Structures are given as C-alpha cells and as structure tokens.
Amino acid sequence: MPKNTEPESKPTVEPTTIEETTEKVTTAEEPTKEEPTTAKHSESSVTTESSTGTKADETKSTVYSTETPETAAIAKENETSVSTTETTAASVKCTVKMVDAENKAINNLNLELHSTPQAAVTDANGCAAFDSIEFGSHTLSAKAADGTTEGSVSFTIAEGNTLALNGNVITAPNGADFILTVRYDQNNLELVSIHDNAARSSEVILGIEDYAEWIGAFLFGVGIAMAMYLCVYAISSAVRRRK
Secondary structure, three states, X not given: OOOOOOOOOOOOHHHHHHHHHHHHHHHHHHHHHHHHHHHHHHHHHHHHHHHXXXXXXXXXXXXXXXXXXXXXXXXXXXXXXXXXXXXXXXXXXXXXXXXXXXOOEOOOOEEEEEOOOEEEEOOOOOEXXXXXXXXXXXXXXXXXXXXXEEEEEEEEEEEOOOOEEEOOEEEEXXXXXXXXXXXXXXXXXXXXXXXXXXXXXXXXXXXXXXXXXXXHHHHHHHHHHHHHHHHHHHHHHHHHHHO
C-alpha cells in the first residue's frame, strides 16, 4: 500500500526575511528622509534671515530717502548754531594793542597767543584781534620775522561779572570783547590797561585812544578863541560907526 505522504511544509523564512529586510530598509531610510527636512529647515531659516535683511535694507532705504537736502541743511545749521553758542559762552574776544615806551602804536608786529595757538599781525594802530580765547592761563609772545620769540608775558583770564585788570590777572564775563593795551619795551611785555571794546571801539579805529582828552581841550580852546575874536570884532565895528 502506498504510504500516506503529507506535503512537506516549506519554511516561511523568506517572507519573514523580506519583511524584516523591508522594515530594516525602511528604518534605514527614515534618517535619510529626515535630512531633506533638516535641509528645508535650514533653507527656511536662511530665507527668513535674508528676508529679514531685505526688510532691514528696505527700512534703511526708507530712512535715507526721507532725508531731503533741505532737512540736512537745517540740521547742519542747528549743529553750527549750537556749536557757536557753546564757543561764545566759554570764551572771550581780545584785541591786543601794542605800544612802545612812549605809548606810541607799534605796527606790523607779529604776535602769538597760547594756550590754543593763534597768530596775528598788528595794524597801523598797533591792534591785533584774537577770537575765542578760553578762560585760563595764556602767554602772549612777540615774534621776529624769522619766528624767534623776542619777548613774552603770561597772564590769566578768569570769569567774573565785571571787566578788570589786576596785575597779570584779567577778570571778564563770558563772551566779553575787550581791548588789552600791552607795552613792548626792550623785549619786555607788560600789561598796561584794559577797556571794553564796545565802549571804545570808535577811538581805537580812529587811533586817538590816548589823545582824546587833548583833542577835546584843543577844540574847547579854539571855540573860546573864536568867541573872543567875534566879541572884539563886534566892539571895534561899533566904535567905528560912532566915529
């Protein structure tokens, strides 16, 4: 009799292996799929940064475009006016008048003022102007044509309510404008007197600062002489008529 033979069952290793392989492949591919995601995140962040930069650039362009030439000119004028106000409030203006031992004006004399160096040459009236002189210690020097110092004097400008000269100390209000007379004799400089420039500027321009009293007395004498002459002439004319 034939033997009952049961069909041999084949092992199901291959499907299992395929599924596991598929799972392994899928598992292995998952990190690979995440890389584009990461790349996308990077791209989006870059895009965000670049878009932010673009917006910033657009903002800057807007700011600059709103600044017209007129606005820039007004801003510059405001800065200049503020700077000028600060300079005026912290300094004085001095006109130095150089005279010799006989109080005669010394013209064409080179002068140099420190601490902030300023140079000037005296005019026909012996005057040289220096602007924006700060309060503090200074030195005035007389220079030869070759730049050699022939004489100098040190002095101090102090802030005060009135204009005054005490030795080598000048007291002046903020923004004061004054005339400082300096005697230059045998290479020695000496501070002589100080006057308000606003009150005596006309005398300085005319060059009669030291002779105003003499001129006034002269004119007064001429007036008296003319009056006496007219009186004598009138009396003599009356006497002649009587004769």
